[in-house]
Structure formats: C-alpha cells, structure tokens
Amino acid sequence: MLTNQHSSRSLALAILLGLATVGAAIIAGFLVGSSAKLVGLAIVAVGIVFYFFTKFEQAVLVLLILRSSLDVFSDLQIPAVFAIGLDVLTLLYVIVSLLTGHIVRTDRFWWFLAGWVLLQGLWLILLPLGALGLDASYLPASIREWVRLFSWVMVYLLVMQLKDRLPPQKVISSLFLALLLPIAIGLLQIFQASDRIVGTFGTANTFATFLLLFISLVFWKLNGTQQRWFWLMLLGLLCFFFVSTKTLFSLMMIAVFVLVLITPRLNVAKLISGMLLLGLIIALFASTEFGQQRLASITQTPLLNPDIDISKAILLSQGDSNSFNWRLSQWYLLLNAWKQSPIFGYGLGLSIPVAGNGLLPHNDYIRALVEGGIIGLVSFLALFAAQFTHLLLLIQQTPYGSKQRNLCFILLAMLTSIPVGMITENIWSHTTLFFYWWTLLAVAGWNWNEQQIREDMTFK
Template sequence: MLTNQSSSFLMSFWVGLAGVGVGIVAGFLAGAEPLYLGLAVGAIAIAFYFFAKFEQAVIGLLIIRSALDPFSDQQVPAAFAIALDLLTLLYVVVALLIGQRVHTDKFWWLFAAWVALQGFWVILIPLQELQFDDAVLLDSIREWVRLFSWLMVYLLVMQLKDRLQPQKMISALFFALIIPLTAALMQIFLPVSLLPTILQVTVDPISGEISRINGTLGLSNTFATFLLLFIGLAWWQLGQSQKRWPWLVLLGLLAFIYVGTKALFSLMMLGVFILVLMLPRLNLINLICGVLLFALVIGLFASTEFGQQRLGSLVQTPLLNPDMDISRAILLAQGDHNSFNWRLSQWTYLLKAWEQYPIFGYGLSTSRYLTIYNNYAHNDYVRAIAEGGVIGILAFLAFLGTQATHLIRLIRHTPPNSAQNKLCWVLLALLLSMFVGMITENIWTHTTFFFYWWTLLAIAGWNWNQSRELNAL
C-alpha cells in the first residue's frame, strides 16, 4: 500500500502529465478559436482545484447544484452534470494509476448494473427494434446520461469516506438551501414585477399574483420534493443537536415554504413520511409532534383559496365521487381543468399505447410522445411500463426495492438510536413517501432531489465509526 506522500507525488505526476497534453491542445485552440481556449483554460483550472482541494471541491459541487436550474435554457445543469461525470471518472482513473483505493459498496454495483441495463433501450432505437426512429434518440441519450450522472454522484461521495465526518458532511449540505429559500421568500413577498426573470413562477391569470412558488427549481412540484428531503434532514438534526431552536425555526420555515408550493401530492408524501418516521419511536410526544406538523401543513394549505380549490377538485373525481366513472372523468379532462381527471386520461392513453409494445415498450424518455397531451406521464410506474415494457417496469420496481432493502439492512446493522441509524430511518421514510408520490407525479424527473438523495444514500453507507475529523473546510 502506498503512503500518503507517495500517493500525492504520483497524483501530481499524472495530473502534471495531463497538463502537458492539455497545454498542447490549448496551443492549437488558441489559433483555431479563442473562445474554446477560454473554456479549456477554465476547465483546467477547475480540474486542478478539484485534485488539489478534493474535499472542499466536492462539497462545493454538492452545494451549488440547487442553484443551477434557473439556467436550464442555457444548458447549465446539463453541462454541470457532464463536468461532474468527467471529473469523477478522471479521479477514479488517476486513483487506479497510483494504486489508491476507490471506494464502492455492494449497492453501487447494483446501481451500476441497473444504469447499464437502461442503456439497452437506447441501443434498441437505432437498431429500429422499437416504435420510434432516430428522432427521439437524442432524448433517450440525455435521459441515460442523467441516470449515469446519479451513479457518478454516488461514486464521488463515496470517495469522501474516511476523509470527512458524516455529520459535518450532512451539515454542509444545508448551505444548498440558502439560494432556493431566498428565491422562494422573494416569490412570496415580492410582486411579480420585481422578481428577476430567471425566477419563473406560476401566476394567477385573474389576480396577476403568484399562485405557486418554486424557488430555483423551475417547477413547484420539483421544489416540494426538494423541501421534503431537507425537512427530513432538519428533523434528523433536531435529534442530534443540543441547541434545538435553530432547527425548529428551520423546520417551521421549510414547512411554510412547503405549503407555498401548493402541490397536492406533497401532502400525501408528507403524511407517509411522518407516519414511517414515528414507527421506531412511537410514543405520545412523537405522535403529538407528528400530528401537529401535519396539521400545520394541512391547515396552511387549506387556508389559501388555491388550496381550497385543489382539495375541492377531488370531489369531482372518481376517487371521491361514486357517481363518476373513469370513462366520464377522461371525457371531462378535456375541459374541466381537473388535474386528477387529466391524469386518469393520460394514464389510460399511455397504457393503451403500451399494449402495442408490451415487452420492451418505446424507449427511454418517450412517454411524452405517446399521447395527445404531449406531456410527461405524471405516474412513474405508468411511465416505466410505457417506456420499458414489462422488462422495464420489473427492472424499475427491482431497483426501488433494492434501495429499500439497502436501507433496511443498514438499519439492522447500525447501533439502535445512533445518528447513522436515525438517518437511515429518515431516508427510508423519504423513500416510502417517494413510492406514494410516484403514483401521481413525475418524481423520477426531479433531478435536483435525486442529486441530494444519492449523496445522502452514499453517506448513510459509510463506516461512521472510522470517519476522521474534517481538518479544513
């Protein structure tokens, strides 16, 4: 095994050798296109900082991701994901060359196998084995790259194992809330005319006021799942910290903004989350706290005109109206603006399309082309069966089950009431609430949520007893 000094020397050697090659390329670019040279110089600077200050660079990348979605039209989140993939792969290659250990676990290999399997549907499109031709190939490739980026996030965070304390690593993630929460508060308290153009919001066509907030995540539903994840983390921190009032204040703020998203599916997710969270420590105090938190969110949601309309719309659906069947709901979906009836219609069209290609479906990211609405499925299980067929839905369910099994195994093998054990319970509660949310929402498309989800799942699998103190941040 190489010493730290020899590893650093070899790391510097290989990075320096790469720098020589990049310098030759930069000389060529200077004569061909100065703009490309500027981009290349920026990339070199980032790569050197990444290797020189690895821990700080990774934490910085994790924090900044929550602020990038407003720049989606400029492809900034996509460029960020590709850059992160390349940096992670470069780090792994250099680590292998110098004999340094690359940290993985069993779950990562299962994750990698599932991502590789998803590439099968991308390959089938140019082979003309599916309904669509090369016109949707680019969409499928983008979707696969997005899934691959999740795998790289998990792998990158695993490289911090035994370098940073898990508790401090998780605490650092709360800095990712600063910009989204600031944007959300601006959307709540500022008029539309004073908001920056990049903070696009849903505006009521009659009053001209903001009806739903989205922070920096573009869509209110996407922002809701992001907030729920950090509500879970704040709840976990509340049980770990001696000073509880800052975390109580943060929980209240997150709950207030959570209601501002006005996402009806998020109420179901919150209810499941609280129920699962209370199971291992079910007592009167926890039960009262959980009921009060849920009642607070429901009360705030129902106190708004928009919330009352959303709750009232459920009465005009087959869910709560026994006199209405699904066929009538589908007919009404064309003009009654009832989002649940619209979903029933969308799911029906997708399932009918799936019947034409039941085994392999239509390919990754094709569900929005399969119905008259040209929209996402708004049900991740229906999406999986339409895009992947029977094989795809089975693989999807198996992957979801693998995550649950992984967390349950960690819960069983960690000391009861330990910080790691409690974090795993929070993640399991989030996962089960996600399973429920997937029934009516496109949770699988919430890229920012999963960016932090895979980060936390990787940290939960660390050996917390062998983590070293963070020397500098």
C-alpha cells in the same frame, strides 16, 4: 516507508496534472485562431481540474452544494453541462487513483446501482435495432436520459471517495448550505406575490420534493441536538415554503413520511407532534384560495364522487381544469399506446413523444411501463426494492440510538413517501432530488463507528 510511498504517489499525481495542463495548453494553441470562447473554456476547465485534485474534499462539497442553484439556468443547459462535467471529473479521479495506487471506495449497493444503470443501456441498443415502439431517430433523447441516470451513479461514487476523509455528519451538515439560494429566491418570489413558489427550480413540484428531503434531514438533526430552537425554526421555515409550492401530491408524501417516522416509536407525544405538524401544513395549504380550489377539485373526481367513473372523468377532462381528471385521461392515452409495444416499451425518456401532447405521464409507474415495457417496469420496481432492502440492512447493522441508524430510518421514511408521490407526479424527472438522495444514501452506508474512532485518534 509510508512517507516514500506517499511522496511517489504525489509525484505521480503532479506529473499527471502537469501533462494534463500541457495537453490543455497545446489544444488551446490550436483553438486560439478559431474561437476565443473555446480558449476561455479550456482555461476554466484546467482551473477546475486543478482545484478538484488539489482541494478534493472541499471541491466535492462545493459541487454538492452548488447543484440546488442550477435548475434556474435549465434553458442554458447549465444543469446538463454540470452533470457531464461531474461525470468527467469523477472518472478522471478514479483513473488517477488507480494509476497512483489509491483505493477507489465503493460499496455493494453502488455496484447494484451501476449494474442497474448499465442494464438500462439495453434500451439504447434495442431502439436503433427497431425492437421498440419508436425508430432510431429518437436515440439522442434516449441517450440524454441514460446519461442523466449515469450521473447519479457518478454522484454516489464521488461521495464514496470522501469516506474516511470527512466525518459523515460534516458532509450532511454541509448540504444544508444548498438551501440558501433556493430559499433566498423563494423569499423574493413571495415578496413579488407569485402564485406558486418555485425557488431556483423550474416547477413548484420539484421544489416541493427538494424541500421534503431537507425537512427529513431537519428531523434527523433534531434527534439529540442541543440547538433544538434553531432546527425547529428551520423546520418551520421549510414547511412554510413547502406549503407555498401549493402542490397537492406533496401533502400525501409528507403524510406518509410522518406516519412512517412515528409508527415504530409511537407514543402520545410523537402522535400529537406528528398530527400537529400535518394539521398545520394542511391548514396553511387550505388557507389560500388556490389551495381551497385544489382540495375542492378532488370532490369532482372518481376518488370522492361516486357519480363520476373513470370514463366520465376522462370526458370531463377535456372541458374542465381538474388536474386529476386530466391525469386519468393522460394515463388512459399512454396505456393504450403501451399495448402496441408491451414487452420492451418505446425507449428511455420517450414517454413524451409517445403521448404526443408534449407532456410527461404524471405517473412514474406508467412512465416506466411505457418507456421500458413490462421488463422496464420490473427493473424500476427492483431498484426501489433494493433501496428498501439496503436501508433495512443498515438499520439492523447499526447500533440502536446511533446517529447513523436514525439517518437510515429517516431515509427509509423518505423512501416510502417517494413511491406514493410517483402515483400522480413525475418524481423520476426530479433530478435534483435524486442528486441529493444518492449523496445521502452513500453517506448512510459508511462505517460511522470506524470514522468516529479515527476522529478520536486524530484529536488525541
């Protein structure tokens, strides 16, 4: 009975793929007279779809690994094309699964995330209606931002389809391959004596948060592994590149991460290890001339200088190169603009035109306030509150000392550091960080015990 059902599903899938191929061939026939490039793209698209459906697990892992290498091609819009392509493949897979009677796997948090992104579509409706601070001419920019958020929902959904097909630890271990090209390019930049290492990313800041996420995964791997030297060496390598990004906000993020990590099981050994790691990172950062200048610049801000108030810092920002004083000026500018449209703001992804200087706010809370108003800021905070709640529930539901519980706690420490970094950085725009974040959050919610039982039964 099961064999016949499986055969019928396979036949239905083969028919759908065949129809898709025939349809693509017909379209290619119409396009051949107009553009050879379009024909080539159609052929590549058919090949990708065929590979995706015939080698699904492998194809998903390849897509996950590939994402970290694409930001270097941002000028060619490759990351955007990749995101749209992944969205299409995921939706196509869901449709085929429903038509063939397969289960489409989700969890409660995915439904919350999907609902949250759907809610953000409200601002796409309000903008052309004239209910926001800008007019409908900015709608394309808002649509691009919404599609970016929607792609995160699709990543989560796609990874959920690997549940019961691949061991969760294998999926996470595969993600470390995403480090290869960024690290290789980073080494090349070091040999070229670049001021700040960016890897395959557009800025050092995005590379720093990407590295911090994988530093957290190395900590997870170090728990109960017999290959401690390998993971300790990788940790040292990632910390070296982390410092080479020369980003000041990242020091605060890793400090919070380590603090949260060691607090629940605080003992002398963990305290010393955590302090040594932080001390080493800060010492490496301060050992460079650029790092010394960044640290010294803090003394010329209201944070450490009582003779400088916020008003004076804003005035100083017009003549000095102090990035923190500049941030105060940018925040002051945007908050004054927000007062003109306080409830619903100006629209998704429109903080740059609101600022008028071509720059993001460098504070994600102000960005949420300006783009979405008070309603948008509340929904932004609700998203992070939901993630905290989700991880805490998973920690309570998983066995003490299990790898799943340890992963959830590592992710909780990472999640705690992200809002801290958002105070002075545009982390919400770090698309690659969240691409892998939602991947890990999806895997963390799997039932690892059931997965282990299935693996044991398979080997028996």
